[in-house]
Amino acid sequence: MTTLSQRSPSSEFRLLATPLVLFLLVFLGFPAIVNLIYSISDVSFETLRQPRISGLSNFAAVWNDSAFWQASWFSLRFGALTAVLECALGLFLAIFLSPLIEKRSWLMAILMLPLMVAPALVGLMYRLVLHEFAGPVPYYLWTWFGASFSFLGPTSAFWTLIVVETLQWTPFALLLFYMAYQAIPSEIVEASAMDGAKRWHKLWYIELPLMAPTIVVALLIRFIDGFRVFDNVYVLTGSGPGGSTASLSIYIYEAFFKQGAIGKAVAASVILFVASFAVLYGLNHIASRRKGAVK
């Protein structure tokens, strides 16, 4: 055993993890520091290398910018609505279709197809689908009902984006729930059948509670992805009329690239950075305490 301790396994392990840590320090640590410095500096594209520390004025500018709050509200609503819709639809499809998918797994491949396509391309595809002359949706609406609808207009753009996002990512929730549903031990279900439990009772009192942790995780993942949405919204509506469809990601992008407001963009990034890590570590903390309680 002495040979083992002489070789000091922990230092060997540290060496193995070093490349990853160095990579993260360069490509995330350095940007994080630049973010922090620039967020409290007076900076423009001309003075990039000589930022002058100017206190919290950038944060004040963001805080007093109604577009920032509008974008935050958009991201929150968009994330929450799409997460709930995707999970509700996905849960129904996973349970209702599971007898079909169990026997023919290629059905799942068809349902998963939208997940393989870049969200940016899906967004571009909807520009075609909804186009007033070339798009099939307005075409069929005209032929069948004699009227169409301005899908990307000021009032409807938000809901169109919700549908676009939901249709692409419902398969993700469906896949997660299908696997959780399949993982329910068959003894439990059989035992309840012996007790004569009705289908609905079985679903409500046995299967759904067993799937609850997966449902929470799916809601969370989909909320996060919806909250930080960029690609499909950017190519479909951009920030939209009056910034009505600007998510926080789009707000930061446009502040930097379109307005050249580096300080504001960076300050907003720092706010988002702190908020996301605070929320994520909080959730991790709760999750690990839960696990501890169970043990």
Added chain:
Amino acid sequence: MINALRWLVFAVAAFAMNFPILVTLVTSFKSARELSTNPGLWVYAPTLENYATVFTVSDRLNIFLYLANSVAVAALGTLLAVALALPAAYAIGRGRLGERTLLPFIVNLRAVPLIIFAIPLYMMFQWLALLDTRLGLGLILTIVNLPLALVILVNAIRDLPGELDEAALMDGATRFQILTRVIAPLCRPAIVTSLIFGFITAWNEFLFGLMLTTSKAVPITVGASFFFAASGGGVQWGVASAVMVVGALPPVLLGLIMYRQISGSMTAGAVKG
């Protein structure tokens, strides 16, 4: 009876969720003349002229370049991510190194809006002359791929029996030798899964491609949008559809062939992360 209803629900769901893909595929085979009178879901006179246009290189549009860029940056972003994640996953899974610091940080990274790093990365790339290069975009895609690769590999290594390592240690092997000769071969399915999934994710990435490239290193997700403004007049929808089909095909084919592995890895981060 209930089974008929299930099939109906499946058909409606599959149709609705795949609708944009279906429309794009159909439109890509329509001539400009047919499209002006028939925007419906059927092609009466299918043609390949849109694809011919897409694959014709012009001064402004070069689909071969965009595709080659996507292949290069996705390959770099995937291989580098796995190369960095595998030894770290071994240190985390076996050595229990950074289980409470490094691992949760990287897992959380997957949930952070990456735009918060985009602006300093843009400036940093400007200083390092990495803007509009394949190397630069590939390095950023490595960050995008790292979290899931790490979770998949840590889980795979934890599932291997520890006796393997102990036996090799007794024989005088170093940790590095154990990793390359024992662990890595046994983790091959997990490595393949992270490679496939990483490639699809990197191929489909848009935000950094948009921010960090302008002409030489433009990936297909960004290059496809160039075709929407191709001519002076309105969008040529047939051509635009053809380019979207070409851009979506590689990940879709990869996904269809490997969907079992992918469904496992998509849920890896969710269920165990």
